[in-house]
Amino acid sequence: MFKNLNKDLPASIVVFFVAIPLCLGIALASGAPLFSGLIAGIIGGIVVGAISGSSLGVSGPAAGLAAIVLAAITDIGYENLLLAVVIGGIIQVGFGALKAGIIGYYFPSSVIKGMLTGIGIIIILKQIPHFFGYDDDPQGDWAFFQVDGENTFSEIFNAVNNISPGATLIALISISILILWDVVLTKKAKIFRLVQGPLVAVVLGILYYLFTADSSSVWSISPEHLVNVPVPDSFDSFIGQFTTPSLEMIGTVQIWVTGFTIALVASLETLLCVEATDKLDPHRRTTPTNRELFAQGGGNILSGLIGGLPITQVIVRSSANIQSGGQTKMSAILHGFLLLISVIIIPNILNYIPLSVLAAILFIVGYKLAKPALFKQMFQAGWKQFVPFIVTIVGIVFGDLLIGISLGLIVGIVVILIKSYQNSYFLHMENQQNGNKTVKMTLAEEVTFINKGAIIKELNNLEKDSILILDVTKSTYLDSDIIEILDDFKIKAAEKNISIKIISERGVIENPDSYQEFFKRAKKPA
Structure with a gap:
């Protein structure tokens, strides 16, 4: 020293x-x-x-x-x-x-x-x-x-x-x-x-x-x-x-x-x-x-x-x-x-x-x-x-240190939620195959309950007689809430004649009986 x-x-x-x-x-x-x-x-x-x-x-x-x-x-x-x-x-x-x-x-x-x-x-x-x-x-x-x-x-x-x-x-x-x-x-x-x-x-x-x-x-x-x-x-x-x-x-x-x-x-x-x-x-x-x-x-x-x-x-x-x-x-x-x-x-x-x-x-x-340069x-x-x-x-200047930090943290969390909602998946519309529209949904590395709203919205928008390819090869974590959504969607998919294919590290599987059991046995996602 x-x-x-x-x-x-x-x-x-x-x-x-x-x-x-x-x-x-x-x-x-x-x-x-x-x-x-x-x-x-x-x-x-x-x-x-x-x-x-x-x-x-x-x-x-x-x-x-x-x-x-x-x-x-x-x-x-x-x-x-x-x-x-x-x-x-x-x-x-x-x-x-x-x-x-x-x-x-x-x-x-x-x-x-x-x-x-x-x-x-x-x-x-x-x-x-x-x-x-x-x-x-x-x-x-x-x-x-x-x-x-x-x-x-x-x-x-x-x-x-x-x-x-x-x-x-x-x-x-x-x-x-x-x-x-x-x-x-x-x-x-x-x-x-x-x-x-x-x-x-x-x-x-x-x-x-x-x-x-x-x-x-x-x-x-x-x-x-x-x-x-x-x-x-x-x-x-x-x-x-x-x-x-x-x-x-x-x-x-x-x-x-x-x-x-x-x-x-x-x-x-x-x-x-x-x-x-x-x-x-x-x-x-x-x-x-x-x-x-x-x-x-x-x-x-x-x-x-x-x-x-x-x-x-x-x-x-x-x-x-x-x-x-x-x-x-x-x-x-x-x-x-x-x-x-x-x-x-x-x-x-x-x-x-x-x-x-x-x-x-x-x-x-x-x-x-x-410094003004920091604002820029x-x-x-x-x-x-x-x-x-x-x-x-603003919170610190017009309140105090804890108020400002709390407000900044809350806004930061809201920003994370918004971006997580937007980035939970990548959606790609593919060409018609035998008259059926193919939609490929690639899930993010980590998908949690925060992403439920975005995924439910896209699943509900799928047209009748379409094919959904669900790619989870990049996912390391799927929240149980997401798996429940997929299990619940099976009924609606059957009614709308939507065929589902899952691409994972285990290969490709069509219309699994239970997503819960499938992901439980799979090494990835955990």
């Missing part, structure tokens, strides 16, 4: 700067203490990063769980939520032992790409207000419809009427630096690959704030537009920020339901992020998903025990890691140590970082996830790929 430290360290710094506002914002959106988000980020980086088999995935508090956590804190309290997080972690370890990690592989590529693109669009939309210095809402408030009656677009319109010139100026300078660094400077000299553009942008943002802090100019940045990390005034106050779970409600159904919900949602979100991260990995390495569930479960057990939010692998930080040149899990681990060191040693310095600078960094991350690529791939892709994006 240390062989790529020259690339992993700069990447970890970028992920660290992305993680700070997300950890704080998600905690705020969850109704939890701000420090709980930082605890989850630290454990997600150090503990989960060390146990996980993912080379580039980064774990921490997830916006997708914010609504669940907020409801749980409202209903059962924060200390009881921590108990539910511990229980959720134990259940996740159980999922890993049961090898449930394979679930993530059953999601279509179009849905995974739609998830990445939808998250990229959300990142851009949610950062627009922060880019212009409008920071009334928490950075972790990722839902389209918000609890204060606003929505994503209304917040953008509000930002236009509440622009902070100083925050906007440093954001524009930062995004210019990031683009220049990425497009030009990294290709010019090695120093620009070692010192990352986001780090330069953050340092410049801090210096800008310090130089304009005492100014009454409109170009100064006021404190409310800065990162807000909790600053303990003593060692005791630092230790006091950790909270242990209450065990009083361990026997109640509500605690276990909450724990199972956290485990299920966190596991699903993690597995989908693993799939997406592996697709973004330039080396196309494959993450062992069962081991990932073990790692996430272990992380959630520890996070719940010391007062942290539930943890998942998260695509925003993972994609920032990849785009910044991270090569191994060391970048995720180092970002966790940077979080830990910062909250202990330099919380005051972190509180000098303008949120608009972080918004500029996230703009670049969002754009790389939702998916459109050219055909409607079977494009429709689930678009539906997933």
